[in-house]
Amino acid sequence: MDTKYQVFISSTYVDLKEQREQVVKTVLRMGHLPVGMEMFDAADDSQWETIKRHINNSDYYLLIIAHRYGSEDSDGMGFTEKEYSYALEQNIPCIAFMIDNSIKDWHNDFIDSGKQKKKLDKFKARFKNKLVNFWTSKDNLALQVSHSLSTLITNNPRIGWVRANKATTSPLVAEEISRLSKENNELKILLSENNKPDEIEEVKNILLNIKYKIKYSTDHEYKTIDCLSIFILVGPGLVTEISNFHYYNHVDSIVAGIEIEDDMSNIFEENYQNEIREISISITQNLSMLDLISSRKVDKSTHWTLTTKGKLLLTRIKHGSTASTIDNNK
Structure with missing residues (x-):
């Protein structure tokens, strides 16, 4: 069955706009469904509630980190770090891509200092004992995403999405229908x-x-x-x-x-x-x-x-x- 997976793409936005676009295209070329905050319409829900709902519906979480901590929620934690923590709590497979320290050609407006840099350094420190990928350019990042996401999907298969006409013939769906039918009969009795x-x-x-x-x-x-x-x-x-x-x-x-x-x-x-x-x-x-x-x-x-x-x-x-x-x- 041709399964498509929803991939939540998380990062700061303005400084990584080009990199995000490249990653979105890569995920689409792989046949999957990229999701990011720039794709959400304004709604009555709070921003964090909207983010959580989309993370809950995602199969994988993809994080891109450069030199900015990003905007913060009312509790003082950056949305990017908060998204990552929440994805971990929900046991969603996560994969991180951090800019290589050897890259010096980076716009000064997109480099945090002071309090924000301390928060960013503390966030980056969370990956010291975890597998993280280092990228050097948007093309290099896209190549790494393609390889690493494919490996992640192979090693951690998720539910994903299928076309409705195929889903109804799935053994899993048939099993669930059978279970619900049995439960319905039990309730009647x-x-x-x-x-x-x-x-x-x-x-x-x-x-x-x-x-x-x-x-x-x-x-x-x-x-x-x-x-x-x-x-x-x-x-x-x-x-x-x-x-x-x-x-x-x-x-x-x-x-x-x-x-x-x-x-x-x-x-x-x-x-x-x-x-x-x-x-x-x-x-x-x-x-x-x-x-x-x-x-x-x-x-x-x-x-x-x-x-x-x-x-x-x-x-x-x-x-x-x-x-x-x-x-x-x-």
């Missing part, structure tokens, strides 16, 4: 009137009796919440499969009583972060043991989703009634 109603009721009662004492961020007061209430909030986000990173940020935000989807590391003190994560891990263990959620490995990372029983419990709660409680200051 479980939803029938005579199908073990006591089992689901028993699970609800178990969840009601599992309680957590949580210090909410909104008012800094301790409250007691049962696991059923937490499951009602967590469950809808697991109807479709999500990554381990997004799963724990989702659960952490519910435990903390806030609405966020990003990394919480810059929001709370370390002790509070640890307290939140310990509760989230305990919740996960209980929901897993009751067969309400399950995990599987996808490209060396863990993904989470609701089980058939979990979907059934949510459906019953939605169409029925359940007693879940939050007690203040207990």
Whole structure:
């Protein structure tokens, strides 16, 4: 099957415009799909949210570094470094191309100094113990990209994209359709009137009796919440499969009583972060043991989703009634 891969191209922009154009052409000649910030339309989303969405949809991440650190987000970190860190967190195969120090013919306007240079040097230092490619010209860079990206694709095959008429005949698609059909039949059986109603009721009662004492961020007061209430909030986000990173940020935000989807590391003190994560891990263990959620490995990372029983419990709660409680200051 002719698979096309989406390649996210990251770099500072003005100083590397010609090099980026050459790399984009190279990726296109290889038959793949280049993506970069210059290709995005303005939207209501914040710039960082837009970047993350495109990185999440990419199969590979390609980084080009010269002598500028680049524009920074509100947290003080450059977008280029932030993109690289995020791609690593998502376990997306990354490949870096750094300008060779022997190149002296470089415009002074495109060479950082002072605070920006210190940030750039610190960023470059992250590659000391990693495989990095050094380029000397835009043509040399294009040649290296062609060779290194081909090797990366061979050694780290990803899902990629295929034409719709070919995708429907794929064994993987057929397998997924079969799995979903089986799950649909299981749900129909479980939803029938005579199908073990006591089992689901028993699970609800178990969840009601599992309680957590949580210090909410909104008012800094301790409250007691049962696991059923937490499951009602967590469950809808697991109807479709999500990554381990997004799963724990989702659960952490519910435990903390806030609405966020990003990394919480810059929001709370370390002790509070640890307290939140310990509760989230305990919740996960209980929901897993009751067969309400399950995990599987996808490209060396863990993904989470609701089980058939979990979907059934949510459906019953939605169409029925359940007693879940939050007690203040207990």
